[in-house]
Amino acid sequence: MGAYVLRRLWQMIPTLAGVMLLIFVLFNWVGGDPSLVLAGKITNKEQIENIKKQLGVDQPAYVQLGYFAFEVATGFTCTWKSFTDKPEPPKTDPKADPTTDAKSDAVKATAQTKSGCQAVRSWATNEEVPKILTTRIVPTLTIMIPVLILETILGVILAIGVAYVRGSLTDRMIMMVCTVAMSVSFLVYIIVAQYIFGFQLGWFPVQGWSDSFWKNITYYAPLPIMLAVFVGLAPALRLYRSFFLDEINNDYVRTARAKGVSEKTVMMKHVLRNAMIPILTNIGIALPGIFVGSFLLETFFSIPGLGREILVAVNRSDFPVIKAATVYLAMVTMIINLLVDVLYKAVDPRVTFK
Amino acid sequence: MNLNIPTLNCAKRAIAALALVWASIFLATVAQAGDLKTLKIAFRNAETGFDPQRIEDRYSVGIIENFFDTLVTYDWLARPAKLVPLAAEKVPEGEEGGTRFTFRIKPGILFADDPAFKGKKRELVARDMEYAIKRFRDPANRSPYAWLFIDRIVGFDEYVEAAKKANKYDYEKSIPGVQVLDKYTISFKLKQADYNFLYFFAMPIVVPVAREVIEAYASDTMAHPVGTGPYILKQWTRRSKIVLERNTNYRGHQLDTQYANPNDPFDQAAIKALAGKTLPLIDRIEISPIEEEQPRFLAFMNLEHDYIEETPPNFVSQLLSLGKLSPAMVKRNVHVQRTEEPEITWDAFNMEDKIVGGYKPENVAFRRALVLAHDRASEINIIRKGQAIATKSAIPPGAVGYDPDFYAVDEEYDLSRAKALLDLYGYVDKDGDGWRDMPDGSPIVLTFKHRAEMEGRQIAELWVKSMAAIGIRMQTTAVQFADLLRDRKVGKFQMSNLSWTADYPDGQNFLQLLYGPNIDESNDARFKLPEYDRLYSQALKLPDGPARNKIYREMNRLIVAYAPWRLGVNRIFSHFINPWVLGYKRHPILYTAFKYLDIDTAAQQAAQQQ
Numbered sequence: 030m031g032a033y034v035l036r037r038l039w040q041m042i043p044t045l046a047g048v049m050l051l052i053f054v055l056f057n058w059v060g061g062d063p064s065l066v067l068a069g070k071i072t073n074k075e076q077i078e079n080i081k082k083q084l085g086v087d088q089p090a091y092v093q094l095g096y097f098a099f100e101v102a103t104g105f106t107c108t109w110k111s112f113t114d115k116p117e118p119p120k121t122d123p124k125a126d127p128t129t130d131a132k133s134d135a136v137k138a139t140a141q142t143k144s145g146c147q148a149v150r151s152w153a154t155n156e157e158v159p160k161i162l163t164t165r166i167v168p169t170l171t172i173m174i175p176v177l178i179l180e181t182i183l184g185v186i187l188a189i190g191v192a193y194v195r196g197s198l199t200d201r202m203i204m205m206v207c208t209v210a211m212s213v214s215f216l217v218y219i220i221v222a223q224y225i226f227g228f229q230l231g232w233f234p235v236q237g238w239s240d241s242f243w244k245n246i247t248y249y250a251p252l253p254i255m256l257a258v259f260v261g262l263a264p265a266l267r268l269y270r271s272f273f274l275d276e277i278n279n280d281y282v283r284t285a286r287a288k289g290v291s292e293k294t295v296m297m298k299h300v301l302r303n304a305m306i307p308i309l310t311n312i313g314i315a316l317p318g319i320f321v322g323s324f325l326l327e328t329f330f331s332i333p334g335l336g337r338e339i340l341v342a343v344n345r346s347d348f349p350v351i352k353a354a355t356v357y358l359a360m361v362t363m364i365i366n367l368l369v370d371v372l373y374k375a376v377d378p379r380v381t382f383k
Numbered sequence: 384m385n386l387n388i389p390t391l392n393c394a395k396r397a398i399a400a401l402a403l404v405w406a407s408i409f410l411a412t413v414a415q416a417g418d419l420k421t422l423k424i425a426f427r428n429a430e431t432g433f434d435p436q437r438i439e440d441r442y443s444v445g446i447i448e449n450f451f452d453t454l455v456t457y458d459w460l461a462r463p464a465k466l467v468p469l470a471a472e473k474v475p476e477g478e479e480g481g482t483r484f485t486f487r488i489k490p491g492i493l494f495a496d497d498p499a500f501k502g503k504k505r506e507l508v509a510r511d512m513e514y515a516i517k518r519f520r521d522p523a524n525r526s527p528y529a530w531l532f533i534d535r536i537v538g539f540d541e542y543v544e545a546a547k548k549a550n551k552y553d554y555e556k557s558i559p560g561v562q563v564l565d566k567y568t569i570s571f572k573l574k575q576a577d578y579n580f581l582y583f584f585a586m587p588i589v590v591p592v593a594r595e596v597i598e599a600y601a602s603d604t605m606a607h608p609v610g611t612g613p614y615i616l617k618q619w620t621r622r623s624k625i626v627l628e629r630n631t632n633y634r635g636h637q638l639d640t641q642y643a644n645p646n647d648p649f650d651q652a653a654i655k656a657l658a659g660k661t662l663p664l665i666d667r668i669e670i671s672p673i674e675e676e677q678p679r680f681l682a683f684m685n686l687e688h689d690y691i692e693e694t695p696p697n698f699v700s701q702l703l704s705l706g707k708l709s710p711a712m713v714k715r716n717v718h719v720q721r722t723e724e725p726e727i728t729w730d731a732f733n734m735e736d737k738i739v740g741g742y743k744p745e746n747v748a749f750r751r752a753l754v755l756a757h758d759r760a761s762e763i764n765i766i767r768k769g770q771a772i773a774t775k776s777a778i779p780p781g782a783v784g785y786d787p788d789f790y791a792v793d794e795e796y797d798l799s800r801a802k803a804l805l806d807l808y809g810y811v812d813k814d815g816d817g818w819r820d821m822p823d824g825s826p827i828v829l830t831f832k833h834r835a836e837m838e839g840r841q842i843a844e845l846w847v848k849s850m851a852a853i854g855i856r857m858q859t860t861a862v863q864f865a866d867l868l869r870d871r872k873v874g875k876f877q878m879s880n881l882s883w884t885a886d887y888p889d890g891q892n893f894l895q896l897l898y899g900p901n902i903d904e905s906n907d908a909r910f911k912l913p914e915y916d917r918l919y920s921q922a923l924k925l926p927d928g929p930a931r932n933k934i935y936r937e938m939n940r941l942i943v944a945y946a947p948w949r950l951g952v953n954r955i956f957s958h959f960i961n962p963w964v965l966g967y968k969r970h971p972i973l974y975t976a977f978k979y980l981d982i983d984t985a986a987q988q989a990a991q992q993q
Contacts, residue, residue, distance in 0.1 A: 065868040069439050069527025070886075071905040072872070076529060079522045147602070154431045155605050156621060164621075220677055228681045235685050236678040237671065238623055329675050333623030341429055341622060341674075346865045 030374070033382035034367065041363045048359040049101060053094050056348055062086075063152055063346045084152060100349075101356050104159050105146045149353065153345040158353045161338060168238060169334035171245055172326065173319035176257040180265055181312060183258065188269030189296060189304075192277060195270075203266070210263040215256075219329050222256050236331040253326045268311060272304040279303075305376050313369030317362040321354070419666040420982045422964070423688050425679045429622035429672040432605025434597075435588045436518040439527035441884070442672065444587050445974030449627055449668075450495075451590035451610030454486050454512065455581065457888075457972060459979050460650045461642030463783050464888040464972055466585060470507060470611065474581065481576030481924060486512070486584070488567040488591075493632040497609045499599035504632070507611050509569040511591035513561055514554060518592070521552045528886075530904070531583050536560035537572045554594070576924040582887030587973070613663040613978045627668040627977070635661040638966075638979060649720060649968040656965035656981050664981040683959065686991050689982070690960040690967065696768035699957045715990075716962040721955055725781040725885035725971045727774050727893060728951030730757070730831075730846070731908040736877050738827060742912070742945065745808045745822065750946040751793060752810070755801035756853045757949050758845060759794075766841045771952035776939040777893050779953050781971040783927055784890030784935040791943040794950050801853050812854060819854045828856050832876040835861040842880050871907040880951070881907060888972050889927070890935045894919060897947060910947040963987040 064080040065072070081087040085096055085106075100106050148157040191200045227235040233252040239245055276282065277300055285295050324336035335354065342350035373380045430443040435451055438444060454471040457464040466474045471486045478485065492507040494500065519526045520533075520543045532539055537560030546552040560572040573580060583589050593609060600607035608616055613633045618626035638657040643650040657664075671688075673679040676695035683691035694702070702712050708719055732750055734740040739750060763771045776789045805811070809822035820826050831846050833839035843859040850857040862870065870876045885892050895901055898919045899911035918938050925931040942948060960967045963986035966979050 062865055062869050065872065066865045067525060067527070069530070070883075071530040071901075073530070073533070073904050076525075080525050083522070083525060154621065155437075155603060156432075157603075161621075223678060223681060228685055231685070235681040235687060236673060237682075237687070238620075240618075240620070329678055331623065331671055331673050331678060333620055338622070344864075346863075 030371070030382050034371065037367050037370070041360075044363060045101075045356070045359060049097065049356060050094075052352055052355050053097055056352065057090060057093070063348055066346045067152060097352070100149050104148060106149045149349050151342070151347050151350050153342070153347045153350075158349050161350060162335070162353060162357055165333060165335040165338045166320065168245070168332050169322035169327070169336065170319065171242065172250055172253055172257070172332060172334065173322055175246075175250070175254050176261065177312070177315065177319050179254070179258045180261045181308075183262055184265035184269050185301075185308065187262075188266050189273055189301060191266070192270045192273035192300075193292075193296060195274060195277075204270075207263040207267050210260070211267075215260050215323075215325055218256055218260055219325060222252065223329060226252055236329070238330075238332050249330070249332070253330045253332065257323060257326060265311075269304070269308055272307045273300060276300045276303045302376070306373060309369060309372060309376060313365060316365045316369075317358060320361045321358055420664065420984055421667045421669065422665050422977065422980065422982060423669045423671075424690060424692070425671045425673040425682060425688055427672075427679070427693055428674060430625065433608035433616060434524075434604040435590050435592060435608070436515060436526050436528070437524050437605065438588065441974055446616075446625060446627070446670070447590070447608055447610070448587040448612070448973055448975050449614040449977055450608040450612045450616065451587065451592070452492065452507075452612050453587060453590050454488070454584040456585050457970065458640050458642050459638060459970065460640045460644070460647075460653065460968065462644070462971070463781055463785070464970075465642055466581060467639075467641075469585075470591070471584075477576070477578055477581075477926065479572075481578050481926070482573045483570060484573075484580055485564070485568065485570040488512070488569075490567055492611050492634065494593055494596075494611050495609050495615045495630045495632050497596055497607075499593070499596040499609065505593060505595075507591055508566050509563045511593055512569050513563050514594045514597075515590060515592045516561055517552075517554055517558070518597070522547075523552065528586075528588055531586075531589070535573055535577065535580070537574055578926040579887065579889050579891050579923070582889060585972075586887060614668065617667070622672055625670040625672075627670075629663060629666055633663075635663075636978070637662060653966040653968050653979065657979065660981070663978040665977060668977050686961070689964050689987070690958065692958045692969070693956045694959060696770040699768070699770060702959060703957060712959070718960045718962065718967070720958045720960070720967070720969050722958065722969045722971070723772065723780045723953045723955055725779045725888055726883060727777065727779045727953060728880065728882040729774070729777075729948040730842075730878060730880050730951060731871075731948055732946070733874055733877055734909045734911065734947050735874050738821070739829065739877055740909075747945055748804050748808045749810060752801040752804040752853065753850070753855070754794060754946050754949045755797045755804070756855075757849045758796055758852075759949075759952070760796060762842065762845055763952055766838065766845065767952060767954065770957070771954045774950040774953050777897070777942050777948070777950070778890035778935060778939065779885070779893070782885055782888050782890050782893065784932055786932065786936055786939070789936060789939055791940075791950075793943050793946075798852060805853065805855075817854070818856045826856070828858060830858050830860055830877045832860045832862060832867065832870060832879045834864055834867050839880065846878070872903060874909050879907075882951070885972060891919075891922060894922075894935065894938055897942060908947040910945070912941060912945060915941050961987075961990070963990065 063084060064077050064086065067080055067084075068077050078087070085093060088096070096106065148159060150157055151161060187203070191203050194200050223235060226232050234249060237249050239249065282295060282299060285299055286292075290299075320335070321339065322332075322334040322336035324340045326332065327334040327337035328340060339351065339354050341347075342354070374382065426442045426445070428440070428442050430446060431438055431440050432443055433447050433450065435447050438447070452470040454469060455466050455474050456469040458467045468474050470488055470492055472489050473487070475484045475486055477483070486509075488507060488509055490506075494505040494507060496504075516532060516536075518524055519529050519531065520539065534540060536558065538558045539560055542556065542558045545556075560574075562570045562572070564570055571580070590610065596607060596609040597604055606616075606619060611630075611633070613630055613636070614627040615630045616625070617628040618624065637660070638653065640650075640654070643654060645651070671682075673682065676697060680691065680695060680698045682688045702709050702717075703719060708717065712719075732739040732753075734742075739753070740746065759773055763769060763773065773794070775791070775794075776786065778785045780787070805819060810819050810827070812818060813820040813824045814826075816826075818827065829850065831843045833843040840859075840861060843861075847857045847859060867879070871879060871881070883893060883896060896905055897908060897910040897912075897915060898906060899913075899916040902909050902911065915938055918934050918941075922931050922934040922938070925934070943950075956969075958967075958969055963983040965981040965983060967976060968979075970976065
């Protein structure tokens with residue numbers, strides 16, 4: 030298995046290079062000129078040239094691509110001069126005035142600037158991009174992890190139930206409700222639920238977020254989580270039901286029943302275990318999504334997550350943030366795909382790594 | 384059955400525990416609010432940061448109004464806005480024919496405490512203002528407001544050029560036109576007379592900053608605003624929550640107004656609530672940027688926020704019908720203030736375009752016909768949901784130089800006149816395809832370029848419909864915001880919709896949008912009329928008064944006559960205020976009112992507990 034994992038990790042390098050090339054081409058050809066957005070209400074050519082120079086977008090495409098690759102590899106952005114010059118040591122001795130973290134951060138940052146390299150920063154807000162990703166991912170996961178867990182557990186339980194009573198009125202009714210539920214836009218659910226449960230009934234806050242995980246998970250997150258679960262449950266239920274039906278109709282199930290194995294054992298041991306492989310594949314496909322969150326949920330409920338951050342970045346043509354988020358998502362997707370493939374082995378011993 | 388009982392009890396216990404947690408959080412929130420006078424509001428958009436010389440968006444600027452003191456500011460209740468001193472001892476008179484302005488800073492004003500000051504109190508001095516002015520032109524700052532100080536102060540452009548050649552922006556070097564006369568006095572010498580220069584020092588971005596703070600936090604000055612204003616930044620979760628608390632070093636101020644309107648209920652309520660008190664009165668302000676309309680509106684309705692400003696037009700009708708508050712709002716004793724902001728929208732014609740541009744009589748007639756055919760009433764009633772009025776001139780209400788009597792019939796919708804004008808100048812259907820052609824027989828196909836979002840699309844579609852009514856073929860092109868900015872700057876468009884919000888409350892801030900030398904900068908219509916440019920230069924040299932107003936009127940007349948713009952609308956905003964917020968009055972230029980507000984905490988808590 031070690032050799033297999035190693036080979037898959039090697040394969041990620043050309044894949045990531047391809048993703049980066051695609052992102053670079055798309056942003057340079059399709060994306061607008063960020064210098065104009067940043068220049069302000071009244072600008073002149075000189076100012077715009079200065080901004081282009083600072084952003085490095087005045088450089089030839091291959092140089093910009095090189096910078097981009099360096100940024101992805103290190104998380105730092107550097108000027109060409111910084112590669113040839115020796116970095117200057119900071120003039121201030123941090124030990125001389127250890128008053129605050131902010132001070133030492135400032136000294137560190139000044140040293141970074143003097144060496145010509147610094148963390149990749151947002152063009153719009155000057156915030157460090159790695160910091161944006163690491164801080165925004167927490168609210169996103171606070172919402173999305175419970176959503177994935179609840180959606181999977183409820184989806185599997187309900188799907189196995191309706192698959193067992195397939196063809197009955199209950200089965201038909203549930204499938205009809207699922208079809209109707211899937212036909213309505215997520216945005217409509219959010220608007221209606223926010224109005225009814227947040228405003229009319231007052232069961233939940235309309236919007237908000239705090240610094241306390243406990244307060245978030247118990248006070249602000251329940252409504253967005255319930256909405257996401259409700260909306261995600263219908264397609265999951267239909268899909269998982271079909272996986273269970275495929276298994277229920279197999280010969281080994283009929284054989285087990287003929288041998289007098291109890292229905293509980295047939296369903297929970299044989300059918301469930303075999304249906305878990307396609308279910309796991311489906312979860313694997315959905316899993317990268319939890320790391321970018323739902324921009325609709327985050328925007329409507331004022332959750333400071335990654336989805337909302339990406340939306341704001343797109344509106345501001347803040348390319349470093351958009352590029353970083355895209356590369357990050359590509360990496361997460363590849364890693365999760367690898368993990369899911371490894372998990373197949375745990376679920377199904379017949380799977381072998383080649 | 385017995386097996387289920389413990390399970391049920393367990394579930395009940397879990398629910399009870401959850402409810403307990405929920406209740407404790409709620410009570411803790413209420414208790415926390417009870418300790419301090421806390422104001423909670425929302426902004427329509429996310430902020431970018433709080434470095435005064437590096438920001439432009441009105442939300443960030445609105446926040447820093449509370450961190451930094453400008454040298455001069457506006458009388459809080461005066462309409463139109465009037466300058467009064469703030470950090471300066473008095474509003475300076477223009478000397479040397481309006482080319483010199485000298486400010487003397489009040490001694491004893493302290494910056495908020497910060498580690499950058501190494502435990503010492505730091506007094507505001509003239510050098511801080513000099514340093515801030517230099518920062519505007521430092522290329523490293525990419526200041527969006529650098530234009531304020533380009534080609535204006537004696538020696539500043541040369542200073543920047545020298546820095547460029549030396550590849551070092553030297554803050555130690557002095558600028559001939561920026562003289563620090565003593566510890567508290569700074570004098571500016573301008574290249575030419577400009578009485579509006581004073582307004583720059585009321586802009587929340589033109590504020591003194593402490594050099595040691597900027598240098599200590601060089602890597603992230605956006606997150607470290609340290610000023611002399613009434614509040615400090617207590618907590619900042621970017622694009623999610625901004626918390627302000629009182630600056631303990633702040634000297635306090637009073638509502639000192641000379642221009643309150645005795646007939647304005649908001650003025651009288653503000654005076655009653657605040658007169659004689661040392662301000663600010665609110666301890667803590669929590670601001671949540673909420674981009675979506677519904678949650679922002681519902682948060683106000685749910686009493687999560689104390690007031691809602693710039694209420695989304697889609698929701699105004701739920702609270703306000705024919706100018707009257709709804710019964711539910713009357714029961715809640717909510718107040719409403721409706722304001723016309725000092726801003727305008729317009730549809731620009733590219734004056735260098737072969738079809739819509741030009742200054743010959745037939746070119747002017749063509750544009751004027753398009754203006755007459757544009758159904759602006761539909762824009763107001765349908766697209767803007769009635770929350771706007773037609774713009775009468777390039778200077779909006781609330782700006783100095785606005786003339787309420789200026790009226791141009793040529794901006795009124797009149798299809799017959801539009802058709803007659805086109806017929807008169809030979810813009811008729813020559814090839815029988817049902818669409819009008821140019822006098823030389825070539826086809827007319829106009830293009831309206833707009834931002835790829837709903838409002839831009841609706842405005843463009845209205846133009847297409849309006850033009851079809853007079854037999855002019857028009858198509859629309861939707862582009863991303865950045866591309867639209869680029870295309871406008873280089874004149875790569877035929878028609879487009881634009882807007883402008885006042886940086887300072889003088890008509891000149893709007894009239895400069897058509898000043899010839901500003902082509903490639905702010906004059907997107909690329910209008911170049913010698914007479915207009917001459918009047919503009921002449922007006923700059925005059926202080927506010929009848930002589931200058933006469934020039935402004937003449938410039939407005941030229942705009943209507945040559946029609947480089949189709950004048951658009953002045954948006955009307957509705958602001959709803961809960962009854963426990965005292966002293967509220969929306970200012971036309973300053974974005975936040977925190978330092979002039981008070982809260983009746985007993986009424987606030989009683990309402991929230993109901």
